[in-house]
Amino acid sequence: MVRDMSAFPFKLALILGYILILEAARYVGDDSSGGREALEVGISIGSGRPAAAPAPDECVSCPPPPLPQLSASLKAAVSVIRRFRGTVTCDPKSTLKTWDGDSPLDVCDRNKYRGFFCEKPPGRNDLTIASIDFNGLGICSSRADILLDSFVDIALFHANSNNLTGTITLKIANLPYLYELDLSNHKFSGQFLKIKMLDFLDLRFNQLSGLVPRELFVRPLTVLFINNNQFLQKLPDNLGDSPVTYLTLANNRFTGSIPGSIGNSKNTLQEVLFLNNRLSGCLPYEIGFLQKATVFDAGGNCLVGSIPVSFGCLKRVEQLNLARNMLTGEIPEVVCAIPSLLNLSLSDNYFTSVGPVCKKLIEKKVLDIRKNCIPGYSSQRSQQECSKFLCEPVNCPCPPTAPCMLPVLEHAVLASSPPKASYSTLHRP
Numbered sequence: 402m403v404r405d406m407s408a409f410p411f412k413l414a415l416i417l418g419y420i421l422i423l424e425a426a427r428y429v430g431d432d433s434s435g436g437r438e439a440l441e442v443g444i445s446i447g448s449g450r451p452a453a454a455p456a457p458d459e460c461v462s463c464p465p466p467p468l469p470q471l472s473a474s475l476k477a478a479v480s481v482i483r484r485f486r487g488t489v490t491c492d493p494k495s496t497l498k499t500w501d502g503d504s505p506l507d508v509c510d511r512n513k514y515r516g517f518f519c520e521k522p523p524g525r526n527d528l529t530i531a532s533i534d535f536n537g538l539g540i541c542s543s544r545a546d547i548l549l550d551s552f553v554d555i556a557l558f559h560a561n562s563n564n565l566t567g568t569i570t571l572k573i574a575n576l577p578y579l580y581e582l583d584l585s586n587h588k589f590s591g592q593f594l595k596i597k598m599l600d601f602l603d604l605r606f607n608q609l610s611g612l613v614p615r616e617l618f619v620r621p622l623t624v625l626f627i628n629n630n631q632f633l634q635k636l637p638d639n640l641g642d643s644p645v646t647y648l649t650l651a652n653n654r655f656t657g658s659i660p661g662s663i664g665n666s667k668n669t670l671q672e673v674l675f676l677n678n679r680l681s682g683c684l685p686y687e688i689g690f691l692q693k694a695t696v697f698d699a700g701g702n703c704l705v706g707s708i709p710v711s712f713g714c715l716k717r718v719e720q721l722n723l724a725r726n727m728l729t730g731e732i733p734e735v736v737c738a739i740p741s742l743l744n745l746s747l748s749d750n751y752f753t754s755v756g757p758v759c760k761k762l763i764e765k766k767v768l769d770i771r772k773n774c775i776p777g778y779s780s781q782r783s784q785q786e787c788s789k790f791l792c793e794p795v796n797c798p799c800p801p802t803a804p805c806m807l808p809v810l811e812h813a814v815l816a817s818s819p820p821k822a823s824y825s826t827l828h829r830p
Contacts, residue, residue: 470528472528472529474530474553475529478508482548486500488542501514502514518531519531523578530554530555531554531555532555532556532558532559533548533555533559533560535559536561537561539562540560541563544567555578561585565584566588574596574597582603584603585603586607586829587606589604589608590608590609591611595616600621605649606628609630610632612632615639623646625648626649626823628650628651631654633654633656636650636657640659640663641660641661641662642662643666645670647823649672649823649826650678651676651678651827652678655678655680656679658682660685663688667692667693670693671696672824673694673823674696677701685709688712689709690711690714694717694718697721698722699726700722700746701725704726707729707733708728708730709800710733710807711804713736713805714804714807718739719744720743720824724749728747729752729791729794730754732759735803737759743767748771752773752775755775
């Protein structure tokens with residue numbers, strides 16, 4: 402998921418135009434009719450007649466519009482950018498050629514300094530570097546910290562799909578306005594960074610390791626993509642306290658069980674990817690509380706036991722993947738009866754039976770049961786392999802009553818559905 406920054410130059414033009422209009426109105430004097438004419442000149446409109454040109458002697462006394470106030474970081478912007486430019490080792494799209502001009506206001510020019518955008522921070526009157534968008538520029542450097550440490554007023558830093566290396570600066574935690582950070586598809590290494598008030602965090606496809614802090618899951622994040630790194634730890638027990646809508650932890654080395662606190666995300670979580678980690682234990686009953694979830698994927702782990710009947714309460718789920726685990730028992734009919742279900746992948750487990758509703762999904766190729774222990778179906782495990790595994794039963798906690806009504810209904814498969822945002826994060830941008 403790549404955020405679109407194309408609106409920023411347009412927004413900047415509107416703001417600068419508005420400043421010019423206000424300045425034009427300020428110096429027209431007390432005469433109301435003259436004020437209207439000056440304002441018409443400023444915004445290029447009128448009542449169908451040309452506005453009267455000011456007399457030459459009047460223009461002599463009119464001071465030029467004042468320059469905008471500049472923040473300290475904008476005043477230093479040219480030298481900072483030149484420092485960073487000195488660390489760049491590749492520039493396939495010739496971005497550096499646009500970084501031309503000695504004035505700080507040149508950095509705010511949409512025709513110069515590609516990737517930099519200026520704005521006034523909330524409650525302030527000085528112009529500053531408000532956002533940086535390097536998405537897809539292919540810049541090679543090991544010193545992105547030069548920009549993040551120097552431009553302290555930035556609200557957005559997007560650098561998807563470049564070739565940035567090194568570690569992510571710890572000073573990023575001190576940026577008061579930062580709410581979107583995209584450093585995906587690089588070669589950053591080191592520990593997880595500390596954050597405060599981010600709304601959007603994308604660190605996928607890097608080489609980050611160490612611990613993901615518990616504090617991350619109490620931050621006001623909407624999007625959290627940290628898949629395809631090298632995180633090795635148990636999932637934090639407060640994972641469900643996060644207000645995220647999209648949560649992607651796939652292709653790491655997370656261990657332990659899925660915490661029951663995940664049920665606390667019932668009002669926000671729509672897509673969650675746990676696939677290809679080292680998760681173990683039983684599926685928590687509380688997953689059934691995620692009534693807004695459209696995607697739940699925990700494939701490619703070491704989960705055991707049966708599917709809780711509470712999964713039948715995932716009334717909006719379209720993609721449910723539990724393949725390549727060690728799950729057993731009967732595939733619950735209430736899960737197969739979810740009317741929104743488009744894909745139910747349970748292959749490469751040890752399930753032993755299916756009911757009539759699930760059989761209909763197998764016929765319609767919605768339910769994949771290959772490599773299980775279900776009699777009467779092809780492509781199953783050998784009897785010897787099934788007997789060896791099933792002779793050691795797994796005892797999971799007996800769940801309470803399901804958190805919703807679970808009538809078994811006639812199943813209707815939806816024809817199609819748009820691709821899910823979280824699955825797109827599993828491919829390099």
